[in-house]
Amino acid sequence: MQHNSLLIKNAKIVNEGRIFEGDIFVEDGLIKKIDTSISAKSAHVKVVDAEGNYALPGVIDDQVHFREPGLTHKATIETESRAAVAGGITSFIEMPNTVPQTTTIEKLEEKFAIASKSSYANYSFMFGGTNDNLAEIKQVDTKTVAGLKLFLGSSTGNMLVDNPDVLEQIFSSTNMVISVHCEDEQTIKNNLETYKKQYGDDIPLKFHPKIRSEEACYLSSSKAIELAKKTGARLHVFHLSTGKETQLFSNKIPLKDKKITAEVCIHHLWFSDADYDEKGTLIKWNPAVKTKTDRAQLWEALLDDRIDVIATDHAPHTLDEKNNVYTKAPSGGPLVQHALVAMFEAFHNGKITLEKLVEKMCHNPAILFEIEKRGFLKEGYFADIILVDPASPWTVNKDNLAYKCGWSPFEGTTFKSRITHTFVNGHLAYENFKYSDQKNGKRLTFNR
Template sequence: GSSTGNMLVDNEAVLEKIFLSTPMLIAVHCEDETTIKNNLAAFKEQYGDDVPVTAHNLIRSAEACYISSSKAVALAKRTGARLHIFHLSTAKEMELFTNKIPLEDKKITAEVCVHHLWFTDEDYKTKGNFIKWNPAVKTAEDRAELWKALNDGRIDVIATDHAPHTKEEKMQSYLNAPSGGPLVQHAVVAMFEAHHQGKITVEKIVEKMCHNPAKIFKIEKRGFIREGYHADLVIVNPSLPWSVKPENILYKCGWSPFEGYTFKSRITHTFVNGELVYNNFKVKDTRAGKRLLFDR
């Protein structure tokens, strides 16, 4: 399904050729374009140009997600391709994935985003376009199944789909506002909040946010605390409450869907390649970043 910039590959012959020909991991965002267009046309017929944001998860529906992701999984199984599906959002899609084999042996892996684990369609009423993502945030039932699949190993990675559109862009009408939002700064503390709520262990957070991405994408010398590895580290105080306010939001776009929320945990320090780059809301002006390298 086309998203920001109308990025889209949905020609079945082209897709099959890609799946058959590449030895590399194929990573995809799965929504069915035809289903989305048909749903949007129906809502436009009812509302004209004033379609409400509360329709977002009905336009970019669970059906649109499942049609596309099931097609990708079927293609991967038929061709033997290595497939990773980004930002899953529905309960039905969870039946496409397995926890019966070790991650290292999986040919098909899956990812969920922090916002799909946190928000539901009820939040559109208060958050509006500020939680307009593609795929859309779905129902509480969908969220519950995502948590279940994450903990039982069907979902392998927790990610953010970080897209820092400006506040002005997001305050446009639903049809004009871009999808996506900033989430990198608050991803870890949001997951620690879920830990405090008994939804996930700290070990599982580390596995899904650090170890597994490094394994799946074969990222060289990252994702683990090991001698000879790059020291990409955060220090988290699990019991240091703080509230998200405009003055401590570090995104250049200046807003967060978590604004006003008080987290129980706080990141106090961040190291990139062994260099301290963040210390208690202060970011060091540095060029600590380095190219990611990948094992063959």
């Protein structure tokens, strides 16, 4: 029997700064009613008893690399969106550094066409800026595209935007959110040269944060912020990795009024340079995982609202690719399946409240990108809902990984919490390590 109605009973609902016990009634993919007690009026209603577990809005991940088109030996939109719903991520925004790059309207629409057939989660894509595609940038439909992505560091080869005049023109000519990867190219090149002279290509991983240094990050992010202030652009700085950078951001303005915002990623909140000896290239990211002090300062800035969003920067590579010497091992790793349960560990350890966690992973990405009817548990909103059991431990191993690349930096980690159900647009996409065959992701739209 096809159910187009769903009733979630007995949930601890986490939404807009409160936790309260209640029921959620869903019809035709939308939340119709939230109340303390709702009874099923018909046999056609699917009833799910949450048994006192938490009900959260679906997580919105504002930065992922799903590798399609062109790099599908690492990942595809289908495989990684499936891993995402297993991790409670019901909407994602994917980056433009695929092959070919998403730097024309035509290539952007080709990606949307792929996702419309293959995505388990809701989706949007960033349009990539380069030194020479300003005319294309001006044609982007801001109601149907998440935003603009600029690489101000060498993470992605020839997508580097390093012409100051072009940068200023881009900042001055779009009202879209401009998301930036900030690392100073020349500083990194100089540092790399120093270590190569000493070690050749096989540089010990512990020097990664010295090569992609605090100075490289701060120099680039402070310049981007200066330019945003000069031009009035709407700037979002991705994946802060240093304590020093957190000083560049304000918590004095409500998020909806902020012109300059910041994100931190799971790996910068979880790992530190003390983990390089054990994890090696598996935790090689750009920007680099830095010191324990940096990690503590990132947490502080997250909790006092200088940092607005938690994301993953999910960027899988094959193990063969990662198992190379320093200069040949690519940066990035898979994270969407384990991001939320990792943050629940921080909740269990008293580092963050669930209300704050939901604010940073669900509400704020929706506010920041002006996503229509998502990111909150509200009547009239799309029914993107996750149920989390906070006391059902499980250990990450190869058998329960959903990533195409088949590995995780969290292998061997035991998480106390488990995502039991993920609903995407009212459809049960995932339940206790079992996946639906149906792909119910929709293209995100924006209130702009």
